Amino acid sequence: MNWNHILTVYLKELKDSLRDRRTLISMIVIPTLVMPGLMFGVGYIMTKVMKKAREEPTSLVILGGAEAPGVVAALRAEPKFRIVEAKADYRQLVSDKKIRLAVEIPAGFEAALQAGEPKTVTLYHYEGELKSGMGVAAVERFLRDFRERTVTERLTHRGLPVSLVKPFEVKRQNVAPPEKVGGNIIGGIIPYMIIILCFTGAMYPAIDLTAGEKERGTMETLLCSPLRRVNIVLGKFLMVMTASVATMALSLVSMGLSVVAGGSLLGGGRAAAAASSAGAKDAAAGFIPLLDPLGVLGVFAMILPVAILFAAVLLAVALFAKSYKEAQSYVSPLIIVIIMPAVLGMLPGIELTAKTALVPILNLSLVCKEMLSGVWHWPYIALIFGSTTVYAGVALAACVWMFNREDVIFRA
């Protein structure tokens, strides 16, 4: 190893790459402009859709309300609801998303209410559909209030206290510090994004510096120089690492900035999404996740051996190809290989164990999730860092070995 030689190769590759439009786009333009733009665009549209869905009155059909004029009148009086006359089959209307739901009031409902007989109101809805779900929640809330009013009336009618049916209240209170809540909310997504960015950032330069050089005929020129192959490999490797880390860092910084800048905008969307499941009223305020800076540092430290692994594997694979196109066809399937464990790590239920700590990428995904929510399992962290470093070292050695094989370099 000769650092002078490595540096010479690295600086030349850096200059060369920075003059290449494709590298510039993949390394700088996409991370700084397209990624936040995309995130913003999606966030903005989501917010719009949610806002519209919330403001729009819930359209519903009332089935069999003839014997319950009181309930029907109350439903009609509620401005949140828009009662639609059922011209067609209500099931069809719900399926076609013409209405959000149908409310079936059983025969003799109000009479049964007076008599104290329990009856069932059925809500026909579209499972999993956003607007239908919101409509059902609203109608349920309305009916719950209606029921409670009925109970209260009866109790006061008989001169009994209201606390008779409500002997205690239940209340939720969050005690987790806000940065840990943030870690849990996006702790799964951040490592996933970092892994993908790291890989895609390395992909283009790795091909350009190997198969691309072969295709353009400059590889043989470079090999004429009195450098040992290992120095050439390391110079190129450093360039790929630079691109990979730059892509990741630029993406994260620009996304972080845009989240802070447009936090309120995105916050609205998030809050609405949360509101449909749980009544998270102040989710908007807590959305801009206060990430634990130590956790973020930890994530960056853990990504390093993975970035080395990616760069080395990509260089070795791309070097085997004769042309840019061929290299792309080898490298593209690797994205799936990378995404699978990264996605697995986001799923709930898959936890860090001695076994999962040895699976590259998956282990990173898992440990980052923990670190971002303030959990530091040092033995696992050491195991993951160590094992990934070993994998990265093996990949780099394989890469040097590939460069030394003349049947790879001069593949006919």
Next chain:
Amino acid sequence: MIAALNLTKIFKDRKRGMIAAVDQVSFTCRPGQIYGLLGANGAGKTTTLRLLATLLQPTRGTATVAGHDVVADPVQVRAHVGFLAASTALYGRLTAREMITYFGRLNGMTDAAIRARLQVLAGELDMDEFLDRRCDKFSTGMKQKTSIARTLIHDPAVMIFDEPTLGLDVMTARAIVRFVRQCRDRGKTVIYSTHVMSEVEKLCDVIGIIHAGRLVAEGTLAELQARYGERDMEEIFVKAVGGEAALAAALNT
């Protein structure tokens, strides 16, 4: 000085099996001499020169180039060799100056030494006008001149040219030939491969005829003319490889 001794390179090819691209080739080329390697397509010229430039490792045999063994000390060999072939292209996104400077640095030269040497070479090769333009915009002639300057930046003792005039117009080809001759006159050891008979006649001090990986004849032009009883290089070549039939047979494998 180049001394090849039983240099052999066998390729394993999936379709054609084992190919002896270079088969026990031995020859010597002294400083101040141009050794012409003459052969048809696929004769093994490029492979021989790649072995000398240590881009490939010989299967058997060895060679000493500029005092270093190609098997034992390839790094030192490359440090004293300038290798130019059709397959040694330029970095299109660098300018000619950057390209040449890069190779000067790779050869361990200081920036001051590179600058001084580049000025001399650019003058000799008439490159000043395009020195600071990007190589991907160059004409073939400009590219070839830049490549030559790239091979000469570290002033190597041995020059290896693999068909350097291929695809060039007459004027540029003549300029290159003149330059190769200059290299010899300055005492460099030059090996030059070609399949152009007239170039061999005009340029080379010693001619080696290579056919199917084997060196089938070697000598000065006069010696070869005497041995084969022919004046014309083309006739000598055909006789040396064993007649037109043998030539056609080799080309079809």
